[in-house]
Amino acid sequence: MYNIIIRISSPKSNNIDASNILSIIPPPTNKLLIANFTVTEATYAVLCILTKSVQFPYLYHMIDVTCALIEQQGKILICQRSATMNLPLKWEFPGGKIEAGETKVACLIREIKEELGLDIVPGSALPTVQHHYPDFSITLYPFLAVVNKGTVKLTEHAQAIWVLPDALRNYEWAEADIPVVDAYLALLA
Ligand SMILES: Nc1nc2c([nH]c(=O)n2[C@@H]2O[C@H](COP(=O)(O)OP(=O)(O)OP(=O)(O)O)[C@@H](O)[C@H]2O)c(=O)[nH]1
Structure with missing residues (x-):
């Protein structure tokens, strides 16, 4: 399709x-x-x-992607893309492309397990973001989430770190994530 x-x-x-x-x-x-x-x-x-x-x-490539804003003890998990991924070294919320027939929540649970080895429980959705990069467009579906089980094990990202919400704006985000950061901070305000 x-x-x-x-x-x-x-x-x-x-x-x-x-x-x-x-x-x-x-x-x-x-x-x-x-x-x-x-x-x-x-x-x-x-x-x-x-x-x-x-x-x-x-x-023209349009992709649907879910991402998780995983909260723990007042901090949130953010990930840096590796130098070899597209959008190299940009920061993002972990997640990935929705597969055919998959629900957003199922995608999120699968991606976070694959990428970070964490079992998460997704919560509320944040506003969907549509963004046009030069060579593809993305519809990004962000969800709040908490960890059910596991500790972070990196499989593809350069780093994954827990940061305070106040520090979120200090990172160089994938452009599609900037409205997600804004929406999250507005939610906490
Ligand atoms: N996971 C994730 N991807 C994002 C975010 N923001 C954003 O622009 N993206 C882009 O959306 C795409 C997500 O798909 P992915 O994570 O499965 O992509 P990938 O290229 O790493 O994996 P692939 O090798 O399976 O294609 C990437 O091109 C990524 O740059 C975000 O917050 N989380």
């Missing part, structure tokens, strides 16, 4: 025509409304022909 990004060209327009389909690779500053549809490969091919898209078979 392919994610197709459709631009709705004006707030008044109810019509989405072929010229809008695949017509943009949204830059970070794009403020237009973007709708996201999932279609089959055949439908995607037809849309490419209709829109004379030069992108086929390359796709």
Whole structure:
């Protein structure tokens, strides 16, 4: 299945025509409304022909990712991506891509176990963030969480550290996480 990004060209327009389909690779500053549809490969091919898209078979990459804000004794666990991962050395909340058929919560539990060896219990959701990096877009679903069992064992990150909420802004975050940090701090205020 392919994610197709459709631009709705004006707030008044109810019509989405072929010229809008695949017509943009949204830059970070794009403020237009973007709708996201999932279609089959055949439908995607037809849309490419209709829109004379030069992108086929390359796709603008949209991923759904969960992340956990794991709280323990007033601190929160943050992770630094390794030098070899994309967004090298940026800080993020641990988590990962949602697999086909997987719920967000199941994804989060699986990813945290795989990445850090922790059994967690996810709690409330924080506001979803959509962010456009130069080469892919992300929908990030953050959840509060607590540790049920285990201690941190790194498998892919450069580091994982427990920090006080006040210190969260001192780190160089993956850009998609900045609104997550803001939302978390607002929640605590
Ligand atoms: N886990 C996680 N990923 C994030 C966050 N913010 C953010 O932009 N991302 C991006 O979302 C993607 C998450 O997928 P991932 O963690 O499974 O990706 P990956 O590239 O490390 O693993 P992969 O080798 O399985 O593709 C990465 O490209 C990561 O840079 C975040 O807070 N947590």
